[in-house]
Amino acid sequence: MKDPVIELHNLTKCYGKLKAVDELSLQIPKGEVFGLLGPNGAGKSTTILMMLGLTEPTSGSATVLGFNATKNPIDVKRKVGYMPDSVGFYNQLTALENLVYTGRLNGIAAGELRRRAMETLSQVGLEAVIHKKAGVFSRGMKQRLGLAQVLIKQPEIIILDEPTLGIDPSGVKEFLLLIRQQSRQQGLTVLLSSHHLHQVQQVCDRVGIFVGGKLLAEGSIDTLSHNLFASDPFLVEVELEDTIADAKAVAPVLKEIQFVKKIQATGKQLTLSCEQDVTADIVRQLVVNNYAITGVHRKRYDLDEIYQRYFEDNLKEQFSNEKSSGFFHRSFFRKRSRQ
Ligand SMILES: Nc1ncnc2c1ncn2[C@@H]1O[C@H](COP(=O)(O)OP(=O)(O)OP(=O)(O)O)[C@@H](O)[C@H]1O
Numbered sequence: 001m002k003d004p005v006i007e008l009h010n011l012t013k014c015y016g017k018l019k020a021v022d023e024l025s026l027q028i029p030k031g032e033v034f035g036l037l038g039p040n041g042a043g044k045s046t047t048i049l050m051m052l053g054l055t056e057p058t059s060g061s062a063t064v065l066g067f068n069a070t071k072n073p074i075d076v077k078r079k080v081g082y083m084p085d086s087v088g089f090y091n092q093l094t095a096l097e098n099l100v101y102t103g104r105l106n107g108i109a110a111g112e113l114r115r116r117a118m119e120t121l122s123q124v125g126l127e128a129v130i131h132k133k134a135g136v137f138s139r140g141m142k143q144r145l146g147l148a149q150v151l152i153k154q155p156e157i158i159i160l161d162e163p164t165l166g167i168d169p170s171g172v173k174e175f176l177l178l179i180r181q182q183s184r185q186q187g188l189t190v191l192l193s194s195h196h197l198h199q200v201q202q203v204c205d206r207v208g209i210f211v212g213g214k215l216l217a218e219g220s221i222d223t224l225s226h227n228l229f230a231s232d233p234f235l236v237e238v239e240l241e242d243t244i245a246d247a248k249a250v251a252p253v254l255k256e257i258q259f260v261k262k263i264q265a266t267g268k269q270l271t272l273s274c275e276q277d278v279t280a281d282i283v284r285q286l287v288v289n290n291y292a293i294t295g296v297h298r299k300r301y302d303l304d305e306i307y308q309r310y311f312e313d314n315l316k317e318q319f320s321n322e323k324s325s326g327f328f329h330r331s332f333f334r335k336r337s338r339q
Contacts, residue, residue, distance in 0.1 A: 001027045005157060005189050006034075006051065010060035013046050020046045022213035023060065028191060028206075030156075033183050035200040036193040037307065038210035044193035045085070047210075048161050051191075052082055065156060081150030085162040087142060091135030095126055095145055098134050099152060106153040120152045121145075124178060140171035144178070151182065158182075160192040164199065172196060176203040201302060209310050216310045225301040228309050233261065233273035236282055239295035240268045253289045257281045268294075 004027035013021040021043040028034045036044050049055040051062045053073025062069040064076045089098050099117040108116055121130050124144040129137075134145060143163060150158050160179070164172040176196075180203040183190045194200050200207060201221055208218040217224055244250055247265040254260050254272070260282070262273040272282060279298055286293055 001029055003030060004028055005030045005065050006191065007063040008047070008051070008060070009063070011047065011050060011057050011062055012059045013043070013050060013055065014058045019213050021050070021057075024213075024215050025060075026208060026215060026218065028189060030189055031183065031187050032205045033180055033190040033192070033203055035204035035207040036191060036210055037195065037200060037207050038193075039195060042210045043213040044210060045161055048082070048159055048191075048193060051159065052076060052080065079156045081153060081155035081158040083146050083150045083158070083160045083163060085165055087146035087149070089134040089137075089142065089145060092133060094131050094133055095121060095137070095148075096130040098145065099148055102149045103152050108152070116152060117148075120148045123151060123182070124148045138171075139166045140168070140175065143167060143171075143175055147175075147179070147182075155188070157189045157191070160190070162194060163192055164194060164196050172199050173202070176200070179203065209307055211310075217306075221302070221306065224306045224310075228306055229301050233275065234259075234277050235299040236272045236274060236277075236279050237295075237297040237299065238270040238272070238282065238286065238293060239297075240270065240286075241292035241294050243268050244270070250286075250291070253285055253291070254282060257285060 006026070006028040008024050008026045011021055011024040012019065024043075024047060036047065038044055046055065050057050051064055051069050053062075053069040053076050056070055065079050067075040069076050090101070093101065096114075096117055099121060100113050103113045103117055104110075118127075118130065121127055124147050126141065126144050126148065129141065134142070137145065147158075147160075147163075150160075158179075163179070164175060167175060176199050179190055179192065182188055192200075192204075206218060206220050207224070209216045209224075217227070219227070244265050247263045247270075250265065250270060251263055254263060257274075257278050259275040259278045260272050261275060264271045274282075277298065279296060283293060283296055
């Protein structure tokens with residue numbers, strides 16, 4: 001990879017016998033939005049703390065913007081903005097006052113403070129409430145103020161630990177889109193940890209799937225999907241205007257298409273398992289044979305399915321592992337079901 005700004009090399013952290021992070025190697029290039037995904041206890045926060053030099057690795061290294069995070073934590077902190085999973089403010093101070101205070105702590109010159117704070121609040125969409133006290137802010141507004149606190153020092157990288165925790169679903173989407181927009185406009189590199197699979201899918205360039213301290217897979221959604229499901233049949237769903245009795249009725253029409261292996265019919269829907277993407281041939285054959293089509297859908301695997309597939313494979317492999325994957329499975333899905 002060309003010029004990675006974050007480089008983790010065999011990064012490992014043990015707490016007694018527990019390997020919280022297990023030989024993690026990862027590179028993130030400038031400007032990328034990377035999602036670290038995993039259930040409770042997967043090791044996401046521990047990884048982030050090592051990248052910031054806030055906890056020492058047992059072995060391996062974390063290099064951020066060319067600095068070894070363990071040896072040069074101050075240099076890393078100067079250029080990296082970090083938003084922990086729970087952000088604290090002075091509730092009696094307004095949004096602007098809070099941000100001016102953070103700016104001062106970050107060494108921004110007094111003459112520039114107020115202007116920079118106002119600018120940053122508008123960047124995160126809080127311009128209308130700059131004089132409101134932080135104590136009355138909703139969770140979503142607090143997260144925006146937290147992001148402003150991170151952005152005011154104009155970092156090169158921002159690291160957000162579970163930034164969407166506690167925000168309602170529409171707020172989550174807006175907030176993640178705001179993060180992506182900041183990344184695109186400012187060339188910011190973003191690393192965020194999350195278990196919000198669907199939303200993360202929409203904003204991250206790449207994701208890493210992290211379970212039991214190990215990175216099981218990394219890549220774009222398309223790459224992960226391709227690697228995982230390459231040997232699976234290609235599914236095409238066709239909606240017809242009229243109900244068909246059973247698959248046999250339509251089989252003669254489609255049997256000419258080489259890669260169609262299985263046809264199922266339920267009501268007005270046909271599901272075809274194919275060895276290759278022959279969607280266009282299927283549609284052509286049906287139309288030629290006077291079937292009225294109302295919809296065609298090519299199945300694309302989403303992050304939930306990708307995650308589950310990796311997770312299930314991992315579960316099989318680690319069955320005898322003392323760190324019960326069943327625990328991770330349960331805790332992950334419990335956490336998701338609470339959303
Ligand atoms: N200071 C510590 N001492 C002992 N064990 C720890 C410590 N910090 C974390 N752990 C353990 O390390 C493992 C990884 O924890 P970590 O907080 O990094 O996971 P996570 O993926 O961020 O999960 P969560 O979403 O719940 O925060 C867990 O089993 C946790 O109990």
